[in-house]
Amino acid sequence: MFNIRKLILISAVLITLIGCSNNRFSNLISQAESHYKDAEYASAIAVYEKALDIKEDKEARSALEKIEKEVTRIQDMRDTYNKLNTARQEHVNIISKQELFDFINDVRGILIEVNNFDTKPDDLPSYFVDKFRDSYEYEYLTRALEIVEGTHTIGLKSSNVVSDADKIGKYIDDLLEKYPLPHGFNS
Structure with a gap:
């Protein structure tokens, strides 16, 4: 019984961390897109890279590569x-x-x-x-x-x-x- 409680607690913590990570990733992507729209290319690149450090994502990687080519x-x-x-x-x-x-x-x-x-x-x-x-x-x-x-x-x-x-x-x-x-x- 004690192990099941630990397992449930660990699972809850992991789910919370993953949710926070996804939320941070989404916020960074929004920030990067905003920098790009404002022609702040160096900032957009830096923020996309931070987002990709959190989670690899095809669309974010593609956007980053597009901006790098544009720069x-x-x-x-x-x-x-x-x-x-x-x-x-x-x-x-x-x-x-x-x-x-x-x-x-x-x-x-x-x-x-x-x-x-x-x-x-x-x-x-x-x-x-x-x-x-x-x-x-x-x-x-x-x-x-x-x-x-x-x-x-x-x-x-x-x-x-x-x-x-x-x-x-x-x-x-x-x-x-x-x-x-x-x-x-x-x-």
């Missing part, structure tokens, strides 16, 4: 965006035709990175890149590169290296001003 994509886009911003800042030092051509090639290379960015996943980086590269400002910048390069290649007398570098810099400014990095891309 990698955000980092890639942020790096490309920052390269364009750096190029914009460096345009003021251009004084020769060769420097202008190098600048044009650098900016063109960055735009190629943007064009090659995979926007098939349904996530924030895809949405941002689609809007960025479908904008008038992006198109104006692309065309300005072609026009400035063409006028300097054929040697038109009206072409001025400094003012043309400034013109391209202005188009980059317009693009970056109209499309700042979204919340969540900066962390």
